[in-house]
Amino acid sequence: MSERRRLGTLPLALSTVQIERLMRLGRAVIETEAQAVAALAERVDDSFALACRYMLACEGRIVVLGMGKSGHIGSKIAATLASTGSPAFFVHPGEASHGDLGMITARDVVLAISNSGETEELLTILPVLKRLGVPLIALTGRADSTLARSADVHLDVSVTTEACPLGLAPTASTTAALAMGDALAIALLEQRGFTAEDFARSHPGGRLGRRLLLHVADVMHQGERVPAVPSGTTVLKALEEMSRKGLGMTAVLAADGGLLGVFTDGDLRRALDRGVEVRHTPVDAVMTSPCVTIRSGALAIEAVQLMEMRAINGLLVVDSAGRLVGALNMHDLLRASVV
Template sequence: MAGEGHIRDEAEAAELRRLGLAVIETEAQAVAALAPRIDEAFVRACRHMLACRGRIVVLGMGKSGHIGGKIAATLASTGTPAFFVHPGEASHGDLGMITPQDVVLALSNSGETDEIVTILPLIKRLGVPLIALTGNPRSTLARAADVHIDVSVEREACPLGLAPTASTTATLAMGDALAVALLEARGFTAEDFARAHPGGRLGRRLLLRIDDVMHTGDGVPRVGTDALLREALVEMTAKGLGMTAVVDPDGRVAGVFTDGDLRRSLDRGVDVHRTPIAEVMTREARTVRPGLLAAEALHLMETHKINGLLVVDEDGRLLGALNMHDLLRAGVL
């Protein structure tokens, strides 16, 4: 009996994997079929959107509405101002959100969605360009559009052929194609993207500067060139950065002493109470100037296999210090 249950479990698992794979294959084919449709209509749609002096207003009902919301968000985050309007609400006042400077992007697999068809005359009266993504080039929406992009699919991934699956995937992929084409055409950069995502990890990596995370003032570990190794160890312990700067009487960095230098010194049997720090410090200290991106500081540390950096002014005077832990706390790592 136990053996029969195991066989049933294995057969069920195999069937579930088969069904899942069939969905992936169907949707992959639907997306691949879009390639020939990156045609002149696609180019015209991009040109309308590039020329838009207002915003791209995305419309869609049901599952197309969910896809429309994502497309609007992708456009907005990649340099093309956009927002989503629910077609059902549009006929009850929200149509006022569309201005003559906008472009409307309407999504409907059938091209006959009642809520969209109802407001087509009002959209046309505004005189705004209408771009339609439908699965039916002969539909009311497709015929009313200034530009129609065909996102039809051979079949849905749903075995009943009812639930929008491959069709919504194809529409989403075409929306991404439009957004990325516009991104490239606008010369949108990674820093532009970060400005739109200041709270995200990418935003922190691309916008955060070392000035925002470095230790300054009394928080910077430093000893003079005439200090003993013992004094340097006390300073390193107090400041907790795993290093201390060694500065001359004018505050210029003469060297750095790190945990690694300490290990090498102890291996050599140096006397921590009598050895001058100048004899065991690293003279070629790795320094950077203020304003450096935190991500660039991280790259320097990784490239040179060091855990900290000293920040100096144009004359080499010590301004601050930071280490890997500071970048980790700031979310740069």
């Protein structure tokens, strides 16, 4: 259904004044939350550095705890930590009291999130955490709260006001907690020397993972699927090989199997423009030589960049000795989602 039809079925018509009020409220929420996040910068202090030290020294996992909206924020923080080189997972405090507390070991560090610092489910498991001797880092909006006073490190994520006009729904406070969690994750990432390649290894299914992990050998055509003709083959026979393999090109090989050049769709068009007789002319007379090649061990993204730089749509793949081992074109890279 089109956007116009969906809007046309709405039962409620809004006046210009009402529409402007909606937009004004939306902007006010964003401004309130932006101010809450900006205020955190001054609180990145010695306590923040100490929290990072605990996490860097952690021999187990960073266990993130939080109830309600804080739990949703905690789950996201745990995911960010895990994907940036700091192994972490989220545990629901309510479930922790019914068996999941066994997931936390003395080798771990606990990051607990509670705006009030008095969340009952978190306070219930504090004695157990203390007996384990697990370092506790608390993100709260109240430095005098039970959770803050019980923690080894307290990070202040308090806000002046919630973005909710009723002052009830967690909005600015959850945004502030999320920003502080991101600050911790990125600080740890930098200290650990975490690289784009490391990130890709934990995201093999994503576009970045494919760009940084996928090699030419993973996507190229090999064996009988590689278009190739011997030197001296006529242009017509070379064209037949190109049609059979469907890559828009064919390699031209010497008697010993060495690569002499490549014959492409472009070479064919140029030959026809010159009136070349395709039935009798050897392909060697119209092929491109030397030709652009790439190693099988190169990253697939390097093949994309090489094709773009040389304005070509296909590449022959060679080994370290320059022997033909494969072929690929831009369609192969598109199918692999590298492009």
